[in-house]
Amino acid sequence: MRRNIMQFLRSRSGEYISGEEISRQLKVSRTAIWKHIQALRQEGYRIESHPRLGYCLREIPDRLLPDEIGMKLTTKILGKQIHYFTDVHSTNNEAKRIAMADAPEGTIVVAEAQNRGRGRMSRGWFSPFAKGIWFSVILRPPFSPAEAPKCTLMAAVAVSSAIQQVTGVACGIKWPNDILYQGKKIVGILTEMSAEIDVINYIVIGIGINVNIGQEEFPAEISGLSTSLAIEAGRKISRLDLLTAILQQLESLYTGVLANGFASVLGEWRSHSITLGQNVEVLGGTGNFTGIAVDIDNDGALLIQTGSGVEKVLAGDVSI
Template sequence: MALKVQSDIRKKLLDAFAEAEGGFLSGQALANLIGCSRTAVWKHIEGLRGDGFVVESVKRRGYRLAGTPSALTADEIRLGLKTRFIGQSILYRETVDSTQKLALALAQEKAPEGTLIVADEQTAGRGRMDRKWHSPKGTGIWMSLLLRPEIPPQQAPQLTLLAAVAVARAIEEAAGITPEIKWPNDLLVNGKKITGILTELQAESDRIHSVIIGIGMNVNQKRGDFPEDLNEIATSILEETGNEASRPMVIREFCAHFEKLYLLYLEKGFYPIKLLWESYAKGIGGRIRARTYNGILEGRALGITDDGVLELEDSTGKIHLIYSADIDFPLS
């Protein structure tokens, strides 16, 4: 309980500094805002300083947040995060085998909806079909989001498409580039992969216990940081813009956009999300190859249904519904 109280005080302190937008706040004003003593404020400010935050102190003016750590931390993600529940509970680890694995354990421990698990490095990151996901230290965003939506289990894949739109919008806001979405779970820039999404479901036949959305985003990798087999197919924000991006800021943008879309989805259903997804979609209208569990299909991608299922029209005019596949395009 004591640790939770300390965490709440630190969060309120960071929120106060974010609202001040670089201005000074007196020790008494902070104490009043947070609901603690001035001595407690001072102790938590010293804690922030110890974690790499630059907090200036000027007599008769108070405290001002003048700089944040260069490393990715939960506190820096929280700084300026304006959501109701997405990302309000954050578990950060410097190194994990997989954020998905850690998120599943937290889901079983009844962690609240919106809990975000973030790592600076994954040693066993994975994508769809248990493919390895390269997750080096200090370069990308490796995170998993825990949800508990009251929707039928068969609708859970729609959340992958929703997350893709939220990621696309976050990258637009943070870096000024517009990714394209490749159904069902990849985001591309100039034809190269910048983000992958993995959605995993824990459910009974008629009830969802939890949905865990894993996101791997290439942010500040240089070409030489990718393994040789990925050099020609992967990219990053740094590679595309020439500028490093703030990983905490990208995460905050994602959380804000995801929460807005998620609440819209729970109220209005998938259709408004579908329209947004189509505005970023790549390959729709062109010829594609779909590698499914049951074989390979080729034809024209017509779009997605109101349930988020890909429609493919083959050479005979037959329309196939694709629920899961690897997609290749364009085909001549």
């Protein structure tokens, strides 16, 4: 009902609607309307009330509220269930917890802030309140566990395409899953999995996007390495528009992969890549080495031409 009331106010945003009319149209008591309006105000909707004129919706909050996301999405799998937090330790931790408790495929966990956001290689992830998009998606793909890294490539393609579509900022993907603009990081992706030998129980793809963070707001240790979409686009970006565009893109890539395999995702990844063709240093478990990144193979592994042949790198970091 709260959603119906909000949609009704929204359909005549900026205009007063009497309590009597809302009550008649939505078949709800005026006391119940008052309670729902109070709850909407708690969520940040600015709704004015006037004893004779009724209620008027003045402002929708800059929050990633499930109702707002749901209203924009036309997906069939992703975002059908949304777990929303104003502040959480890590959306990946929360997603893993609910995935273990049988949350359906496509469930997403979104937070306005993370107080223990996690990055790759046991690093932290700076996740200030309402300044970025910090979310995780649960997938249960019918792939073998060895194919899981390709889900990260798929997510990187979906995010960079959606960023280009919504903000006009043309980012590049640094293998395996950083999204950069002119060498500075805008997006990080942390994929985690629970699997048996031959079957994936769930994959959690955690995505962190620096959206409306000012340069001076980054902690000193990452400020020189990081940027945000607002800085690069020169304007505030709608987090809601970007999040919904990412979910649309990701679902369309994922259903494409389920139907036809990974080939087209790998092709798109190659076209967004800023790693291929570069002289890179691989910082891996088996020691560091340098070479030219020539391609990714069908598993998503990076192929490096070194003096002694082609090395295949499945995990780790590369510096360009």
